[in-house]
Amino acid sequence: MLLAMKFKSQAFSLTKKIAFGIVFLVILILNVLRFWKLDTIPYGYHVDEVGSAVTIQCFVEKGCDAELRVWPLFGRMEYGQDKPPTYVYPGILWAKIFGTTVPSLRAFSVFILLIGILGLFFLAKKIFGLEAGLVVALAATCSPWGWVMNRVALESFGSNVFLIWGLYFFLRSNRWWDWVLAALFFAGAMYSYPPARFAVPCMLLTLSWFESKNRPIRFSLVLSLGFVFIIALIPLVLGYKYDDLGLRFHDIGIFNKAYLSEIGKTGTPRELISIFVHNYLLHLTPDFLFLTGDPSLIHSTGHLGILGWLDISALFIFFLFFILALLKPAWQENPVIKHRRWLIFLALNFFIGIIPAALTFQELPHALRVSGSWLFMMLFTGLMWAKAGECLKAVWPALALAAILSGGVLVWQYFTLYPQESKGMFTFWVMDQANRSKSRDEWMSFLMLYHRQNYHCRYFLSHKLGMSCKEANDVWWDLYHRLKKAGLY
Numbered sequence: 001m002l003l004a005m006k007f008k009s010q011a012f013s014l015t016k017k018i019a020f021g022i023v024f025l026v027i028l029i030l031n032v033l034r035f036w037k038l039d040t041i042p043y044g045y046h047v048d049e050v051g052s053a054v055t056i057q058c059f060v061e062k063g064c065d066a067e068l069r070v071w072p073l074f075g076r077m078e079y080g081q082d083k084p085p086t087y088v089y090p091g092i093l094w095a096k097i098f099g100t101t102v103p104s105l106r107a108f109s110v111f112i113l114l115i116g117i118l119g120l121f122f123l124a125k126k127i128f129g130l131e132a133g134l135v136v137a138l139a140a141t142c143s144p145w146g147w148v149m150n151r152v153a154l155e156s157f158g159s160n161v162f163l164i165w166g167l168y169f170f171l172r173s174n175r176w177w178d179w180v181l182a183a184l185f186f187a188g189a190m191y192s193y194p195p196a197r198f199a200v201p202c203m204l205l206t207l208s209w210f211e212s213k214n215r216p217i218r219f220s221l222v223l224s225l226g227f228v229f230i231i232a233l234i235p236l237v238l239g240y241k242y243d244d245l246g247l248r249f250h251d252i253g254i255f256n257k258a259y260l261s262e263i264g265k266t267g268t269p270r271e272l273i274s275i276f277v278h279n280y281l282l283h284l285t286p287d288f289l290f291l292t293g294d295p296s297l298i299h300s301t302g303h304l305g306i307l308g309w310l311d312i313s314a315l316f317i318f319f320l321f322f323i324l325a326l327l328k329p330a331w332q333e334n335p336v337i338k339h340r341r342w343l344i345f346l347a348l349n350f351f352i353g354i355i356p357a358a359l360t361f362q363e364l365p366h367a368l369r370v371s372g373s374w375l376f377m378m379l380f381t382g383l384m385w386a387k388a389g390e391c392l393k394a395v396w397p398a399l400a401l402a403a404i405l406s407g408g409v410l411v412w413q414y415f416t417l418y419p420q421e422s423k424g425m426f427t428f429w430v431m432d433q434a435n436r437s438k439s440r441d442e443w444m445s446f447l448m449l450y451h452r453q454n455y456h457c458r459y460f461l462s463h464k465l466g467m468s469c470k471e472a473n474d475v476w477w478d479l480y481h482r483l484k485k486a487g488l489y
Contacts, residue, residue, distance in 0.1 A: 121133045162188035
């Protein structure tokens, strides 16, 4: 009997090792595939991507942003979101090695995400154990939410990476240098993306509540974190005061008077609350969460919700544990009870992450503006699957199968269906004409046709004709002034 039990245990151990080997292979293969065909999928370049490329090129060549301001904190954009220092300055080093093309900066976005996935592994391993760390890395790898947006040259998702590593260093120890590092990473998240400027302070409040019940905290640690955090944010605060960093939110926020007038509202507190609640609930619809995701194919494949199959399965596991908790079998060992404070922390910050998007009115629901919720969903998914595996050993082979299916479906849809369906979102016709233009007359026709697209014109003048940042800028502005003088602009 003992021999049979030992054999059974060894057989299970082998099964678990095989399952985790498959999971590791899925993680490896999918993350390698993130770098595949970045020059053609998505096909064409979005304005935010060429804006990033022009900005990085100008910094590399002249130490200035796209508007030729010398060594600014934020790279000013003619329209859209200014490029943050947490993206631009590391991007300079990347560009010196790999160039300033859009495909190169797409690879930079992928690289940033991989640093985040690595951080999630260490963070989950620290909190929940090795198995949860591996499952969290799998969930992040197979996440439709993170896949599409990080194959585009956008800087916004970097706020997640800073927040992940900030949490890791904060939870790693009670040593003052870990807390100082945490403060710097938390501040970096707030520089990286405007929604994080609301979400991170809220997260710190929930984290202080959690940690006050979890471990003794010395006042000197709180003081060191708070001091470094505040000092690091002074340039950001000054940017809002003197450099119009709040202009983008003014344009797309629900407090915008032109927007309120357009929808027949006057901006009373009751009306604003009604608009906010409506916008918030748009991000909790089944279509957005589970079926089709963001309506914009810049942020979604259109065939999967922002939550992947692993995330959806984790929700089912949670509800099963919750029902068992109500029935009270093994009450204290039930993961929902045992890890209830962590679950509350993750849930609170997931829902907090939606608030900034609900305060805007443009292109809702918006997967990128709620991306601050992503890391908390990934941690939740890893925790639920890992605890289910501890309770029922058959979960591990099921996890391996789910990894293959969810990862396989995602990459199949992305590399087969998505390229054609998303072309219109990336102004591919501009790139096609630039590629066809050879003679001076053809380039003049190109510039006349797309004269309103500042960054597209400057990008192709640089990367097709070899112009410097300043030369391309001068050509475009010379054309602008000529057209304006002729009454054509």
